[in-house]
Amino acid sequence: MPMEKTFNAAEAEARISKLWIDQKVGRAGANAVPGAEAFSIMIPPPNVTGSLHMGHAFNNTLQDILIRWHRMQGHDTLWQVGTDHAGIATQMVVERELARDKSNATRREMGREAFLSKVWEWKEQSGGTIINQLKRLGASCDWDREAFTMSGNFPDAVVKVFVDMYNKGLIYRGKRLVNWDPHFETAISDLEVENIEVKGHMWHFKYILAGGETYEYLEKDAEGQVTLREKRNYISIATTRPETMLGDGAVAVHPSDARYAPIVGKMVHLPLCDRQIPIITDEYPDPTFGSGAVKITGAHDFNDYQVAKRANLPMYRLMDTRGFMRADGAPYEVAVARAREIAAGSPTNENEVDSLNLVPEKYRGLDRFEARKLVVADINAAGLAVTTLVRTVDEETNSEALHLEPVVEAKPIMQPFGDRSKVVIEPMLTDQWFVDTAKIVGLALDAVRNGDTVIMPQSGERTYFHWLENIEPWCISRQLWWGHQIPVWYGLNLDVDSFTDDEGDDALDEVEILNILGDGGYVEREARSHCAADSAAVAEFFRDDLAPLPHPLNAARVVEVVDRHAAVALLAQSLADYNLSQDPTHLTYPIWRDPDVLDTWFSSGLWPIGTLGWPDNTPELQKYFPTSTLITGADIIFFWVARMMMMQLAVVNDVPFKTVYLHGLVRDAKGKKMSKSLGNVIDPLDIINEFGADALRFANAAMASLGGTLKMDTQRIAGYRNFGTKLWNACRFAEMNGVWEGYATAATPPTASATANVWIIGETAKALAEVNEALKTFRFDTAADALYKFVWGKVCDWYVEFAKPLFDGEQAQETRATMAWVLDQSMILLHPIMPFITEELWSTTGTREKLLVHTNWPTYGLDLVTPEADREMAFVTTLIDEIRSARAQVHVPVGLKIDLVAMSLSAESRAAWDRNESLIRRLARIETFAEGPAPKGSITLALEGATFAIPLAGLIDIAEEKARLQKTMDKLAKEIGGLKGRLNNPAFAASAPEEVVDEARANLDAREDEAAKLRAALSRLAEIG
């Protein structure tokens, strides 16, 4: 059955994709020769909730190109595929799904266990979407090894790493100011916060000095002239977040700020609150900004937090997990009384400070933005706003009036938003788990500095260094349910420090038991904690804690309960039972697990070893780790690349990958970020449906120059679809000429005698060398460009045309063999970039031992290039180009055959002519050929080593031909001028390398030779008219 005119991508891709998957062409080690070197790539695991976007398509195309290239070379390849559980994103999706049906219970109503089983259910149903989309793209992963960060050995690996790092002191728990997402009610890391400029306001408040004090406030201009002098009883502060003033711990001014020097150390009344705070100095306030005085709210601002720590100020938390003003704890009067005691020096601790709710009653329970409005209104009402005189005119009476209005500046402010929730992030003082990154960052920096891991483009290394050198502790706990739960358990601290053994039986008596349970007793103490892989292992630690305690506590059974509340209840129950029964065997010691889960990036940070079976020393781990190359977006260099480096080095003391290839974000044709709101999202599946996966892949490869932005243009994709069609039709032409009959795959080219055949074999070798070199250096664009130029520009534009007359001559047989081989090589070389169309052509042409995906990558070298053939073909193609160009310029109709006269021919040109006459005649549309002088009314063509004339008496417009020649002369003159200028400069000959000088000289000779021929032609024209 003859081939169709075009490749039917929609039909063929599905069929070929199934074939590859059924035959497991991408399984680890497929097509590897014995003892082959390993080549491995870890896919950046897409979110299990996700679907394929252009970024994925781009990223995975590049990975697949490398994998296919190495696999065809017989290397032992692994492309590890899988998905990420994506804590927040997945929890969000499942909650949203549940909310669609009002009859469903909410997450909180159904509880942790039931919710998690819903998430798993959802994952089973829709988690495979993106994997199937990768298959449509043609990705040749090892599908049987598909991993998931919540399945298989991954949970164990994550827990083991946590425990190890905990034991090494690399993970700690602490109360820190973290980014709090009030929507998801969890901490998030710095990287999950997007700072966006929004319209905001700056309010100015007066904090009145305590004790009726006043001071002289002076403002000076740059020359030191006093511009303002007034007696003040207040200090003016500016804020964009008025509601936080309720938690202020101080007002800070810069130590060099002379305006406030008289009042540093004095107290001010905190408006709306019944307490006083000090005026302190700190380097943080900028004296030139606003009033130069800053209110310090340590629990709700990152800068203030640092100031508060330096000045040892209490940090009062004002909000709850949803971002509402606190409504818990003691009444305001009680809390504020205690705060005053603390301010006066009463000893306290972090936990007590955190437990004090200093939100006055009227603001309690309000949303933070509601509270803001109310605080502003109340301050205005109290006359504590900084005001300005405003003149108004009454329209009816036309009378002017002056009155004071609060100063509120409208100004853009940077506001933090959650990258998932899109709500305003609240800095919040909470207990969280941290990785002490400062302790593990060193190895990660060194590995890149000493080249164990190479990041490209190199600018990526600079970014990497800059971030790691300034790294902050990594907050790894999330108050979510979907994720790896932190392997830390807590138990009540029952250490009995005042035990008196009245009975001499070394056992607790009833009074002592009551002490344990009683108000303010042991159960109120801070809990003990232990970290271990599971509850059985952790129970050992708690038994060790219990061992030194008096009977019967030392014999208590350790049991796990849900939380501290349940633990206290169970312990009480248990002790009460004991008191009656005196049977210690029933005594239980309850422990509970930390409810938080780990940041998703903590587990994906272990992706390279986790997917290879670690902590078991599997054969895959030995073979494929460290992995060869990581291809990922530059936007996740911090999230993921740097963390994988730190984690792998900390855990297995080896780099996770040898090369990191970073690429930019895929944008639309205009360079805009693709976003749903802009409506400029291009769905790669739509592109595949319209143009085929190969066209998309080729476009991706061609765009992949190092460092640039990636602008996706469907017109360009269409162009590469056309490129596929071009190759298709070259093969179809071959088929129509019987080229494939009896042809079987051959590693080496056929012996050829016709110059065109010899030449194209050499061009094929050049293309191979270029593709190899380009892919070796990750220049996918160069590889694509070289293939495009070879297949279209050499094979189709010239070779196929040359072959047509050759098919009729004595060299028909070798031409068929050569064409088959060249097209074969084209399929092979293109296969990594365009796998579908090439696999399809492969199966419809010739006799094949293996699928193309497993066909051996060629190894022939540039020795196949024959310089004589190159020169000869250069003469032929130049001559044809010149004739065509001349014909077009003097408007010779395409259909008209012309005569050609050779005025002069060098020996080499004559030989070239003789061997290729039929090609030239055909492609330049020549009727007759003769040697001799130019007939009258000819146009002239000057080539190196030859001059030709085309007699066109009566057909040509003399003036037009003159203009044509003059134009060529002008171009030549410009070149000659430049070359002469250089050669006449003595410094050039003296300083430039010899070959450059020689080349310039030879070039000048050739140009002058051509110019002379053209001058002669012009003078001949002058004779005519």
Add this chain to the structure above:
RNA sequence: GGGCGGUUAGCUCAGCGGUAGAGCACUACGUUGACAUCGUAGUGGCCACUGGUUCGAUCCCAGUACCGCCCA
């Protein structure tokens, strides 16, 4: 404010010491033994600006302007 990068044909980008290339778009012509998802010929550029280094700079260095991205 800090860091990284960009500025080359109408558009999107390569090139990065020997006076410019591709694809697309555009113009004219065109169905010759594969291909109109095509062919042939063509139009189009003080390589942002100012200095410096060099025999020679789009390319290296410094500065300026403008534009991105990331982090505060």
